[in-house]
Amino acid sequence: MDLILASQSPRRKELMALLPYPFTIIPSTFDESTITDPDPETAVIKIAEGKAANVAAAFPESVVIGSDTIVYQNKILGKPKSAGEAEEMLRSLSGRTHTVYTGVTLMKGEKAHSFVEKTSVTFWPLTDEEIGRYISTDDPYDKAGAYGIQSGGALFVKEIKGDYYAVVGLPAARLKRELQRFLSCFQP
Numbered sequence: 001m002d003l004i005l006a007s008q009s010p011r012r013k014e015l016m017a018l019l020p021y022p023f024t025i026i027p028s029t030f031d032e033s034t035i036t037d038p039d040p041e042t043a044v045i046k047i048a049e050g051k052a053a054n055v056a057a058a059f060p061e062s063v064v065i066g067s068d069t070i071v072y073q074n075k076i077l078g079k080p081k082s083a084g085e086a087e088e089m090l091r092s093l094s095g096r097t098h099t100v101y102t103g104v105t106l107m108k109g110e111k112a113h114s115f116v117e118k119t120s121v122t123f124w125p126l127t128d129e130e131i132g133r134y135i136s137t138d139d140p141y142d143k144a145g146a147y148g149i150q151s152g153g154a155l156f157v158k159e160i161k162g163d164y165y166a167v168v169g170l171p172a173a174r175l176k177r178e179l180q181r182f183l184s185c186f187q188p
Protein backbone atom coordinates (compact mmCIF):
# COMPACT_ATOMS: atom_id res chain seq x y z
CA MET A 1 0.00 0.00 0.00
CA ASP A 2 1.39 3.43 -0.94
CA LEU A 3 2.46 5.63 1.93
CA ILE A 4 2.62 9.42 1.57
CA LEU A 5 4.23 11.86 4.01
CA ALA A 6 2.27 15.11 3.56
CA SER A 7 5.13 17.36 4.67
CA GLN A 8 7.73 19.70 3.26
CA SER A 9 9.82 19.45 6.43
CA PRO A 10 13.30 17.93 5.86
CA ARG A 11 13.34 16.84 9.52
CA ARG A 12 10.09 14.88 9.19
CA LYS A 13 11.46 13.22 6.04
CA GLU A 14 14.58 12.13 7.94
CA LEU A 15 12.60 10.77 10.89
CA MET A 16 10.07 9.01 8.64
CA ALA A 17 13.01 7.31 6.86
CA LEU A 18 13.84 5.52 10.13
CA LEU A 19 10.61 3.49 9.76
CA PRO A 20 10.68 0.25 7.78
CA TYR A 21 8.18 1.52 5.21
CA PRO A 22 8.97 3.09 1.83
CA PHE A 23 7.16 6.39 1.32
CA THR A 24 6.85 9.34 -1.01
CA ILE A 25 6.54 13.01 -0.15
CA ILE A 26 3.66 15.21 -1.24
CA PRO A 27 3.57 18.43 0.79
CA SER A 28 0.15 19.64 1.86
CA THR A 29 -1.18 23.07 0.90
CA PHE A 30 -3.48 23.25 3.94
CA ASP A 31 -3.66 26.77 5.43
CA GLU A 32 -2.86 26.42 9.15
CA SER A 33 -4.11 29.92 9.89
CA THR A 34 -7.71 28.68 9.41
CA ILE A 35 -7.37 26.84 12.74
CA THR A 36 -7.73 29.27 15.64
CA ASP A 37 -8.58 27.03 18.61
CA PRO A 38 -6.77 28.27 21.72
CA ASP A 39 -6.51 24.73 23.13
CA PRO A 40 -3.17 23.26 21.95
CA GLU A 41 -4.30 19.64 21.78
CA THR A 42 -7.39 20.50 19.73
CA ALA A 43 -5.46 22.85 17.45
CA VAL A 44 -2.57 20.46 16.73
CA ILE A 45 -4.97 17.60 15.86
CA LYS A 46 -7.11 19.80 13.61
CA ILE A 47 -4.02 21.03 11.73
CA ALA A 48 -2.57 17.50 11.37
CA GLU A 49 -5.98 16.32 10.09
CA GLY A 50 -6.20 19.27 7.70
CA LYS A 51 -2.75 18.54 6.26
CA ALA A 52 -3.54 14.83 5.82
CA ALA A 53 -7.02 15.44 4.34
CA ASN A 54 -5.66 17.94 1.84
CA VAL A 55 -3.39 15.28 0.28
CA ALA A 56 -5.67 12.26 0.94
CA ALA A 57 -8.41 13.86 -1.19
CA ALA A 58 -6.15 13.58 -4.25
CA PHE A 59 -4.79 10.10 -3.35
CA PRO A 60 -7.73 8.12 -1.90
CA GLU A 61 -5.95 4.76 -2.29
CA SER A 62 -2.85 5.80 -0.32
CA VAL A 63 -2.21 6.06 3.41
CA VAL A 64 -1.36 9.72 4.10
CA ILE A 65 0.53 11.01 7.16
CA GLY A 66 -0.10 14.62 8.23
CA SER A 67 1.66 16.16 11.20
CA ASP A 68 1.97 19.40 13.13
CA THR A 69 4.14 20.66 15.98
CA ILE A 70 3.32 23.56 18.29
CA VAL A 71 4.93 24.93 21.41
CA TYR A 72 2.66 25.95 24.28
CA GLN A 73 3.63 28.44 26.97
CA ASN A 74 0.40 30.07 28.23
CA LYS A 75 -0.51 30.42 24.57
CA ILE A 76 0.23 28.63 21.32
CA LEU A 77 3.58 29.54 19.79
CA GLY A 78 3.88 28.75 16.10
CA LYS A 79 6.67 29.82 13.77
CA PRO A 80 7.90 33.40 14.43
CA LYS A 81 7.24 35.83 11.57
CA SER A 82 9.90 38.34 12.60
CA ALA A 83 12.98 38.77 14.79
CA GLY A 84 10.81 40.65 17.29
CA GLU A 85 8.38 37.75 17.52
CA ALA A 86 11.24 35.22 17.85
CA GLU A 87 12.74 37.31 20.67
CA GLU A 88 9.39 37.53 22.44
CA MET A 89 8.89 33.74 22.18
CA LEU A 90 12.38 32.94 23.50
CA ARG A 91 11.94 35.38 26.41
CA SER A 92 8.68 33.66 27.36
CA LEU A 93 10.40 30.23 27.28
CA SER A 94 13.52 31.36 29.22
CA GLY A 95 13.99 29.72 32.65
CA ARG A 96 10.66 27.89 32.45
CA THR A 97 9.03 24.63 31.41
CA HIS A 98 6.81 24.46 28.31
CA THR A 99 4.99 21.71 26.46
CA VAL A 100 5.58 20.70 22.85
CA TYR A 101 2.56 19.11 21.14
CA THR A 102 3.04 17.04 18.03
CA GLY A 103 -0.12 15.80 16.38
CA VAL A 104 -0.15 13.06 13.75
CA THR A 105 -3.03 11.95 11.52
CA LEU A 106 -3.03 8.74 9.49
CA MET A 107 -5.65 8.82 6.76
CA LYS A 108 -6.84 6.56 3.95
CA GLY A 109 -9.95 7.73 2.11
CA GLU A 110 -12.61 8.28 4.75
CA LYS A 111 -10.76 6.39 7.48
CA ALA A 112 -8.54 8.38 9.86
CA HIS A 113 -6.67 7.93 13.12
CA SER A 114 -5.00 10.76 15.05
CA PHE A 115 -2.80 10.95 18.13
CA VAL A 116 -0.89 13.61 20.05
CA GLU A 117 2.53 13.25 21.66
CA LYS A 118 3.27 15.72 24.47
CA THR A 119 6.83 16.52 25.54
CA SER A 120 7.86 18.72 28.42
CA VAL A 121 10.93 20.93 27.84
CA THR A 122 12.68 23.10 30.46
CA PHE A 123 14.94 25.96 29.33
CA TRP A 124 17.83 27.46 31.28
CA PRO A 125 17.46 31.19 31.90
CA LEU A 126 18.61 32.79 28.61
CA THR A 127 20.78 35.91 28.50
CA ASP A 128 20.04 38.85 26.17
CA GLU A 129 23.25 37.99 24.37
CA GLU A 130 22.20 34.36 23.76
CA ILE A 131 18.77 35.41 22.47
CA GLY A 132 20.24 38.19 20.30
CA ARG A 133 22.82 35.90 18.77
CA TYR A 134 20.27 33.15 18.03
CA ILE A 135 17.62 35.37 16.43
CA SER A 136 20.26 36.77 14.07
CA THR A 137 20.65 33.27 12.56
CA ASP A 138 18.14 31.57 10.22
CA ASP A 139 17.48 28.80 12.72
CA PRO A 140 14.39 30.07 14.64
CA TYR A 141 12.20 31.09 11.70
CA ASP A 142 10.96 27.74 10.35
CA LYS A 143 10.40 26.27 13.79
CA ALA A 144 7.55 26.36 16.27
CA GLY A 145 8.47 28.32 19.42
CA ALA A 146 11.46 29.90 17.60
CA TYR A 147 13.96 27.18 18.48
CA GLY A 148 15.37 23.94 17.12
CA ILE A 149 16.29 21.48 19.86
CA GLN A 150 18.36 19.61 17.27
CA SER A 151 20.33 22.72 16.29
CA GLY A 152 21.11 26.04 18.02
CA GLY A 153 18.32 25.57 20.56
CA ALA A 154 20.25 22.60 21.98
CA LEU A 155 22.16 25.09 24.14
CA PHE A 156 18.94 26.31 25.82
CA VAL A 157 17.62 22.97 27.08
CA LYS A 158 18.07 22.01 30.75
CA GLU A 159 15.68 19.05 30.81
CA ILE A 160 13.29 17.16 28.56
CA LYS A 161 10.60 14.66 29.54
CA GLY A 162 9.17 12.61 26.71
CA ASP A 163 10.18 11.81 23.15
CA TYR A 164 12.96 14.04 21.80
CA TYR A 165 11.96 13.16 18.23
CA ALA A 166 8.42 14.45 18.79
CA VAL A 167 9.96 17.87 19.53
CA VAL A 168 11.94 17.68 16.28
CA GLY A 169 8.66 17.01 14.42
CA LEU A 170 7.68 13.33 14.42
CA PRO A 171 7.46 10.79 17.30
CA ALA A 172 9.16 8.05 15.27
CA ALA A 173 8.78 5.10 17.65
CA ARG A 174 5.11 5.72 18.41
CA LEU A 175 4.39 6.48 14.77
CA LYS A 176 5.84 3.10 13.76
CA ARG A 177 3.50 1.33 16.18
CA GLU A 178 0.39 3.38 15.31
CA LEU A 179 1.08 3.00 11.59
CA GLN A 180 1.54 -0.76 11.90
CA ARG A 181 -1.88 -1.01 13.55
CA PHE A 182 -3.53 1.36 11.04
CA LEU A 183 -2.12 -0.56 8.04
CA SER A 184 -3.30 -3.87 9.50
CA CYS A 185 -6.92 -2.59 9.25
CA PHE A 186 -6.59 -2.82 5.46
CA GLN A 187 -5.10 -6.32 5.27
CA PRO A 188 -7.44 -8.95 3.82
Ligand SMILES: Cc1cn([C@H]2C[C@H](O)[C@@H](COP(=O)(O)OP(=O)(O)OP(=O)(O)O)O2)c(=O)[nH]c1=O
Nearest residue numbers: 007008009068069143144147148149167168169
Ligand atom coordinates in the same frame (compact mmCIF):
# COMPACT_ATOMS: atom_id res chain seq x y z
C1 LIG B 1 10.21 22.95 18.86
C2 LIG B 1 10.83 22.51 17.57
C3 LIG B 1 10.15 22.58 16.36
N1 LIG B 1 10.74 22.18 15.20
C4 LIG B 1 10.01 22.23 13.92
C5 LIG B 1 9.17 20.99 13.61
C6 LIG B 1 8.28 21.47 12.50
O1 LIG B 1 8.93 21.23 11.25
C7 LIG B 1 8.19 22.99 12.75
C8 LIG B 1 6.79 23.42 13.08
O2 LIG B 1 6.08 23.62 11.91
P1 LIG B 1 4.93 22.68 11.35
O3 LIG B 1 3.84 23.57 10.86
O4 LIG B 1 4.58 21.62 12.35
O5 LIG B 1 5.61 21.90 10.12
P2 LIG B 1 6.33 22.43 8.81
O6 LIG B 1 5.65 23.63 8.25
O7 LIG B 1 7.81 22.54 9.10
O8 LIG B 1 6.16 21.19 7.81
P3 LIG B 1 4.80 20.54 7.21
O9 LIG B 1 3.62 21.35 7.66
O10 LIG B 1 4.94 20.58 5.71
O11 LIG B 1 4.80 19.12 7.73
O12 LIG B 1 9.07 23.26 13.84
C9 LIG B 1 12.05 21.72 15.19
O13 LIG B 1 12.58 21.37 14.13
N2 LIG B 1 12.73 21.65 16.37
C10 LIG B 1 12.20 22.03 17.56
O14 LIG B 1 12.89 21.93 18.59
